Amino acid sequence: MPDQLVVLENISRIYEGPNPVNALVNVSASIQQGDFVSIQGVSGSGKSTLLNVLGLLDRPTAGKYILNGLDAMHISERERTDLRCYYIGFVFQSFHLLATRSAVENVELPLYYRGINRKKRKESASKAIEKVNLLHRSASFPATLSGGERQRVAIARALVGSPKLLLCDEPTGSLDKNSSDNILELLEELNETGLTVIIVTHDSAVANRSKRHLYVVEGQLHE
Numbered sequence: 001m002p003d004q005l006v007v008l009e010n011i012s013r014i015y016e017g018p019n020p021v022n023a024l025v026n027v028s029a030s031i032q033q034g035d036f037v038s039i040q041g042v043s044g045s046g047k048s049t050l051l052n053v054l055g056l057l058d059r060p061t062a063g064k065y066i067l068n069g070l071d072a073m074h075i076s077e078r079e080r081t082d083l084r085c086y087y088i089g090f091v092f093q094s095f096h097l098l099a100t101r102s103a104v105e106n107v108e109l110p111l112y113y114r115g116i117n118r119k120k121r122k123e124s125a126s127k128a129i130e131k132v133n134l135l136h137r138s139a140s141f142p143a144t145l146s147g148g149e150r151q152r153v154a155i156a157r158a159l160v161g162s163p164k165l166l167l168c169d170e171p172t173g174s175l176d177k178n179s180s181d182n183i184l185e186l187l188e189e190l191n192e193t194g195l196t197v198i199i200v201t202h203d204s205a206v207a208n209r210s211k212r213h214l215y216v217v218e219g220q221l222h223e
């Protein structure tokens with residue numbers, strides 16, 4: 001298993017259009033297995049663009065991206081989808097849960113896309129819900145859960161496929177102080193079990209919980 005989970009070399013991302021935007025400029029970085037990294041920067045600096053590149057949701061314009069020893073650039077869309085499915089979990093500010101599914105059904109979804117059978121899906125989803133201390137709300141629908149509880153469901157959904165990399169874009173941005181602390185503690189616990197966590201935030205109090213601090217300034221990455 002390679003020591004460096006993520007290697008970026010001279011990544012750039014230009015959003016084409018009438019006024020092209022250089023959202024990432026020559027970004028290079030290595031992130032080790034088990035690290036807990038925060039990425040800070042002002043609005044529009046390129047944080048989400050970087051996270052989307054890391055999460056294989058977006059293809060950079062140029063550069064090299066090696067994920068877990070695999071070239072993530074010179075592969076087909078199908079292979080990228082597989083890599084994303086197996087290696088990456090996402091947590092977003094606004095939870096992105098399906099309103100018409102219960103908590104546990106939301107958590108099962110990534111396994112459904114992997115073609116895993118119903119029984120195994122149920123088992124794994126229950127385990128993931130238990131990890132985030134929400135077993136008692138498994139059958140509840142997102143609308144009946146608090147913001148903090150919704151985010152814990154989203155984290156369970158991100159964890160259910162045992163990813164190597166957990167990418168969080170402002171995971172506490174919609175939460176009050178208490179729920180926010182609770183989510184950060186959960187992310188710390190997950191990191192202690194060996195999960196690599198990357199958290200994008202513009203809040204330095206949130207970033208202070210990480211082991212390593214990166215900053216994006218006008219598309220450039222600084223340590």
Ligand SMILES: Nc1ncnc2c1ncn2[C@@H]1O[C@H](COP(=O)(O)OP(=O)(O)OP(=O)(O)O)[C@@H](O)[C@H]1O
Nearest residue numbers: 015021023041042043044045046047048049050202
């Ligand atoms: N799909 C897009 N098309 C064109 N420009 C984009 C697109 N997405 C982002 N941008 C531009 O790229 C730059 C970086 O945007 P990005 O969303 O990565 O910033 P951010 O640091 O996440 O900001 P925020 O803190 O507000 O979420 C901004 O100038 C933004 O306007």
Ligand SMILES: [Mg+2]
Nearest residue numbers: 047048049169
């Ligand atoms: Mg953003």
